[in-house]
Amino acid sequence: MAREFMLQLAFLILTLSILYVVHNLRKRPPQLRFRNRTRDNHQSNRHLVQGSRLLARARSISQRPQTMAHARNAIIEADQALSLSPRDPAAHILKALALDLMGHRTAALRSMDSALSTPHVKSLSAAEHVDALVKRAELKLAVNRRRRVDSAVEDLVEAVRLSEGRNTAALCSLGECYEWKEMKEKAKEAFQRALDLEPESVKAHNGLDRLGP
Incomplete structure (x- = not known):
């Protein structure tokens, strides 16, 4: 927090x-x-x-x-x-x-x-655009995850693209969305990329632990 x-x-x-x-x-x-x-x-x-x-x-x-x-x-x-x-x-x-x-x-x-x-x-700026996209995705999921998860994924994919894959928050949120959509391999890939950027990321560690080997 x-x-x-x-x-x-x-x-x-x-x-x-x-x-x-x-x-x-x-x-x-x-x-x-x-x-x-x-x-x-x-x-x-x-x-x-x-x-x-x-x-x-x-x-x-x-x-x-x-x-x-x-x-x-x-x-x-x-x-x-x-x-x-x-x-x-x-x-x-x-x-x-x-x-x-x-x-x-x-x-x-x-x-x-x-x-x-x-x-x-x-x-x-590009960095501000990325942060705004991540926050909007978070709000979409909070309002109605079932109906808005695909739209949230679009925002997060764009955030990852704009940040050149260097935004941990975007990657972790994208991993969670893929996990909810039961896209296990994509979820693991997103969490692993976040972990490579930030080895201490609790969210990335927890995501990989939930998904298992």
């Missing part, structure tokens, strides 16, 4: 920094519009930073009422960022993570779908 939180937090911070650069490198419109747009981008980034802090705080608190309150406030910050920058995938991702923490996985999945839709996804 702690490792997942750190990965998600690092993902959010990296997304914010990359997107700030992307926004400021875009072709400038007329001067007045550029000034307004710069102000909006600055305000949007400020909401995203505050929302990320609230989400981190929500995950660090054991009392559920406080966790829920911070998560709700993170969603408010994400919505304010989206009102200023509707195409910013970082805001959709922040909202998805907060909704997921509150247990609203269907709504979280919709937000993640928005982050990965065209043209939003074009603003993501």
